[in-house]
Amino acid sequence: MSKLGNLGARLYRGEVGYDFVGKRKIWYGISILITITAIVGLAVRGLNMGIEFEGGAVFNTPKTSVSVAQAEESAEKASGHDAIVQKLGDDKLRIQIAGVDIKKSDQIKKSLAEDLDVKAGDIDADLVGPSWGDQIANKAWQGLAIFMVLVVIYLAIAFEWRMALAALIALIHDITITVGVYALVGFEVTPGTVIGLLTILGYSLYDTVVVFDSLKEQSKDITKQTKYTYSELANRSINGTLVRSINTTVVALLPVAGLLFIGGGALGAGMLNDISLSLFVGLAAGAYSSIFIATPLVADFKEREPQMKALKKRVLAKRAAAAAKGESAEAPESYADEEPQDDAVPGDAAPAVVGPRSQPASRNRGRGRPSGKRR
């Protein structure tokens, strides 16, 4: 673990770092691929909506000795859909099955009657409407739309509009991927799934905001220095918060993984699976997008500003001048697209003093630290 701690320190000081922003085209590519897969999955397979949204058939049986679990099994066997089975009063059963129409219900009735050992005529079959009706769905969409608008406004005020836009793109990315995975896996969409999606919505933004907060701090006085371009700084802030991001993601995913693999795995399909799958995929996508998508996007948007373009020029010119002077390549490799990239960690060549050092005052406060120790 001490290695980890040290790694954290080196990440913090920017001694080591992974070039997240520089390789952004790769991440965008990966994300676009996954998103396209998700959309294709949605278009081809569609979502398997549960009885709560679609309505379906309900079968009320007379008294039977069959247990709820057995009835569930036979109902699913008869219909090919998930069934909700409840005991009514004393040993009567209410079996609700999604996606069943009148024609099919007769067949199901027959096979249920065989399995449950009752007369087919004694089973009341009826159609049920959705308990999660249009009103709930419409209001949920409305709420989402209002929230998105407000959150973009808030982020634009708290940070800036570019970050707000990037956070929104990352959010849409997470939701699309999660819904797409649902379509591909073919799990039934239940109210639990929707709740899971909404949880992700909050979490994805939350995660992105933490990274942006550090980015904002790092780039406060960016125009007053000529060491780094914006993209490099963005990369530093990702690396600086990397330990926190990894820890948070692990801590958030562990319980959900527990739900998915232990809870869901032990019980087979069920509500737990519905919720935990959407949570697991969504949390993972949220953690990924806050590092690989949102921050590089902000860097992309920022580099278009004239101010930042000028800064990049200055930085590159300074580096070129330093190189021309025969200085050792101190500066980290640049992210300019036209330059070949090498991932060399800055070597420890002898420091060369170039001009006055700009050191934060807090560095040598009463520490008697010899100046010139750092550049």
Add this chain to the structure above:
Amino acid sequence: MAAPKKGRRQSAPGKPGRSLVFILIALVALTGGMFLSGHTTPRLGIDLAGGTSITLEAKNEPGQKNAINPDNMNTAVDIINNRVNGLGVSEAEVQTQGDKNIIVNIPKGSNEKQAREQVGTTAQLYFRPVITQAPGQPTPEPSTSPSSGTDKEKDKDKATDKATDKATDKAGSPSGTPTSQGRAVSEALKADPTPSASDKDKDKGGKKDETPKPDPATAKLQEQFTKLDCTDKKQRAAAGRGIKPSDPTIACGKSPDGKTWDKFILAPAELNGKDVDDAKAVINQQSGAWVVNMEFTKGGAKKFSKTTSKLSQQQSPQNQFAIVLDGEVASAPSVNTTLSTNAEISGSFNQESAKDLANILSYGALPLTFHEQSVTTVSPALGGEQLKAGLIAGAIGLALVIIYLVAYYRGLSLIAIASLLVSAALTYTIMTLLGPTIKFALNLPAVCGAIVAIGITADSFIVFFERVRDEIREGRTLRPAVERGWPRARRTILVSDFVSFLAAAVLFVVTVGKVQGFAFTLGLTTLLDVVVVFFFTKPLMTLMARKKFFASGHKWSGLDPERLGAKPPLRRSRRTTAPPAGPVDPKEA
């Protein structure tokens, strides 16, 4: 390690002891409240605990041939859903079954009787001017004076500045002779029917007769009125059944003392439930009794002021308007000024019945009349094994989180684990207490949400710890590191939690049903996250920073400068790394 110099400016550590004591007191109080209320587990939703299932059947009313159609059924589902699940946290489920049934599932532990009353009430609300009023016994002579003075609650007219309403005590004595009585009736029946009243056929009230003719309908009404015995339940229910709002009718109503019955002849309805915008249960300042205060919509207020200005010039009892709910007169206040924005229903309410009525009125009337077909208990839809699995999985997840935190943060993880425990205890007690107070019920998605909230809560600690460790890497000792790291960690925590809370608040206000329940849970856990970090984690950290074990950077403390790769203060090493850009100075208070 240089000791922090005295007199150096740093944000005051505050009084960590005080907040810790505060949060512990809160915990003890909540736990105590939980045991006192007798509810020691949160209410569970119908998916986990089962409950009661009520099947309602729509009835065909005379004169409404095609009323039972999918549109009306869906409207009824929405309205019933609003009634039983006003806040969205009670987990009741409402759905149609077949063409004319509605199933309402109510979780265990809710007031079943109250729910049954709420779902079945049609809540057809009409405002009708009173023509005649008499005690509820069959009247041999219409000239008897009413038994009790009707103690009319006056409505405060907020639109005008007149706050001079007194509760007037008018003994509504109907005018003496049958002839004048008859005239009064036909006179009053000339009131224009409201535009909202759906009258397709010409009714007597709509005609503008200059000369009052003896009117067969009026006579018939008079006869019915004379015979009506309001003390008889059957007759009460039958009174005025099937009569259109645009026709005059007879009705019963409890007299204001709530003990006897009065009967009324009522003119066509001037306003109906659609004109009511909102209804609230409030305590009337003058009488100290529970009443239901209704606010009208714009159009409703216009109609209401027209009606009341007309009525205020009448003699008793014709200066009263009756508020008729499902065919029964809820109250019949008299009017002596023009009112417009709101009206008050008074009667023998207690807090609960006033709230129920307000709730029912707020969501409007059912388009159909329902009667209860069956009431049975239902078992949990998911079965106990799902909840058990969820809780086991959650516990395993929590254990994994703790193992990870211990491995990574060593001694610091004690603080994290203590904070998580406090957070869990707070969440549990609050959710339990919300069961009886706002009918909050926990369903499986909410349980999963609470498990995810572990991660979000832990994140706040991680942000804070990483900040402190960064400060130590800068070469600071622990106490200043904690005090300097806090303001920046605090900002990050607040900004990101605000986003979560915004989501919760917007969804709670806008949505209904299960989504609203989710928003409530999210908002609660987010708030608790902030409370725990501010009043528990930070003070605890401040206290721990004074302990030698942490302050000296013991290698198991998770704050060992060596381990963290802090810069040794006095060593000439040829560092080639650049300092972080810009001065790294948090804004300090």
